[in-house]
Amino acid sequence: MDKLLYTAVSGATRTLEAQAIRANNLANANTAGFRADLERVQQHQLQGAGHGTRVLAQTQSAGTLQRAGAMMATGRDLDIAIQGEGWFAVQTEDGEAYTRAGGFTLNAEGELQLDGRPVVGVDGPIQLPEYRELDIGNDGTVSVLPADGGLIDEVGRLKLVNPDAALMTKATDGLMRFDDGLVAPQDEEVQVTNGHLEGSNVHAIEELLASMNLGRQFEVQVKLMKNAETLAQAGNRLVRGS
Template structure:
């Protein structure tokens, strides 16, 4: 009975963790640039007397789906999307991090930012002067026409990277990082398009169906726990009766 109960508890715990991942994905179905989390489970075989017996589910750190999201036209100058593979670079406390979100804003000092983090250019954080017109070209070059008019001038270039995804992992803040904090080099092959945002790659229907299936699995595990309790009570009665 203890083995049955332990197995059921292990399964229920894994199911709850998987439900949390699915719930987070659904909550970010409309978050620009969001990359869906993937549950990862490894089987763990327990050795019994004579032959291996039980196989339990052991949850691993969540993976990340790197498929592209749908392009959404906004017409806003500071909205930028990456076409194909690649990442924008933002400044974080421990160096650099990478994202597909491109809904940039400006600070009062003209610094380009994303969700409160400075957006990195190839020479450091990008700072824009007061301008009348703004253009972000395909290679990430940022050009402005001064507020007083005149010729358009290039003031910097977005740092666009495309490292090996196997060397990156998603942190709790939703940004991608290298394991060990290594900074990725600029990749001239990464292309951007201005006036667009890339949507989340979450497939809402698939996530909802997966959540429903996980709910059913959890109910099965609870029933197994109750069965283990019933068997234990029956065994105790037999022992007392003897």
């Protein structure tokens, strides 16, 4: 009975963790550049006498779905989307990190930022002067026409990288990083499109169906726990009556 209970609890715990991942995906279905999380589970066979072939579910760190999201036209100068594979680089407190989100902004000093973090350029942070027009080329080159007119000036170039996504993991801030702190090099093959954003790659219907299936699994596991309790109570009655 205890074995049944522990097995059911293991499955129910795994199901709740998977539901949390699916709920987070649904909450970010409209977040630009968001990559859906995937639950990963490994079977763990108990060792030792008396366990037989008992197998419990052991949750692993979540994976990340790498398919591209839909391209959305915005017409905004500072909205940039990557064509095909690749990543933008941003500077965080613990080093360089990578993202597909390209809704950039400018701070009071004219520095290009993403969610309050400096956007990494090929030659360091990118700072824009006051300008009349802004253009970001397919290779990430940032050019401006000064506010007082004159010649178009190149003020920097976005650092665009294309490391193997399997070597990176997504942190709680939604940014991708190398586990060993490595920094990805500039990749000249990565191209961007100005005036567009990449949407989330979450498919809401898939997530809803997965959540429904997980809910059914949880109900089954709860029933198994109740059955284990009923069996334990019946066993106790037999012991007391003997």
